[in-house]
Amino acid sequence: MDFYEAVNNRRSIRNFTDEKIPEETIKRIVEAAYKAPANDHFRDWHYIVITDKDKMREVIDGVPKNLNEKDVDNMTFISDPEQKRAYQIAVPMQYRMLIDAAAIIIPLMKKKCDILHPSSLSDLNCYASVWCSIENLWLAAVAEGYACNLRIPLGDEESIARKVLGFPENYMIPCFIGVGKATEDAVKTKQIDINIDELLHWEKF
Numbered sequence: 001m002d003f004y005e006a007v008n009n010r011r012s013i014r015n016f017t018d019e020k021i022p023e024e025t026i027k028r029i030v031e032a033a034y035k036a037p038a039n040d041h042f043r044d045w046h047y048i049v050i051t052d053k054d055k056m057r058e059v060i061d062g063v064p065k066n067l068n069e070k071d072v073d074n075m076t077f078i079s080d081p082e083q084k085r086a087y088q089i090a091v092p093m094q095y096r097m098l099i100d101a102a103a104i105i106i107p108l109m110k111k112k113c114d115i116l117h118p119s120s121l122s123d124l125n126c127y128a129s130v131w132c133s134i135e136n137l138w139l140a141a142v143a144e145g146y147a148c149n150l151r152i153p154l155g156d157e158e159s160i161a162r163k164v165l166g167f168p169e170n171y172m173i174p175c176f177i178g179v180g181k182a183t184e185d186a187v188k189t190k191q192i193d194i195n196i197d198e199l200l201h202w203e204k205f
């Protein structure tokens, strides 16, 4: 698939078929993550792939299972109607989109500082770098004919996953990634319209 086709086809997909993903394909997708830039040259990441449904259930046991559209009303930061609609679609899907995926892929990032209390922007470089790798992985999955979603772990979601997976304390999960074959009628939120001529500035703002 052409690079721009992958970029333009990449969407957050939360509805999957039962189709499994061959191991070699998952390996290629994860290898693409390691082609991303890394602030300190180390690419100090691990990726855990979980395809066993029982294990997937254990790992995401902390993810809320019964959220609905009404929970979005309590999210006071949302004012734009298109953004609200996107959340109304996504929020009730948080558990299903992961458990219905062919695999949950978990990036692990080595914590090199207290990223919740950074003293400068560069303290966040390790977090920024792992997200570069996540986007590479996502685009590689699209290029392979698959789709992804992602969830930021909240509350005790990370510690539950840590207990099941046994990764060390000095690694953190930036997000859970659900990957699989999109159903034909997979719901896609409407992307905000972008007018590139208003946003792209030449020589000055």
Ligand SMILES: Cc1cc2nc3c(=O)[nH]c(=O)nc-3n(C[C@H](O)[C@H](O)[C@H](O)COP(=O)(O)O)c2cc1C
Residues within 6 Å of the ligand: 010, 011, 012, 013, 086, 090, 091, 094, 149, 150, 151, 152, 188, 189, 191
């Ligand atoms: C940093 C980040 C955090 C996100 N967190 C979540 C999440 O917790 N749950 C979810 O369903 N989608 C999450 N998303 C996906 C966004 O909702 C999605 O990218 C956005 O609505 C645009 O839709 P699109 O990806 O289909 O273009 C996240 C995306 C990013 C980049």
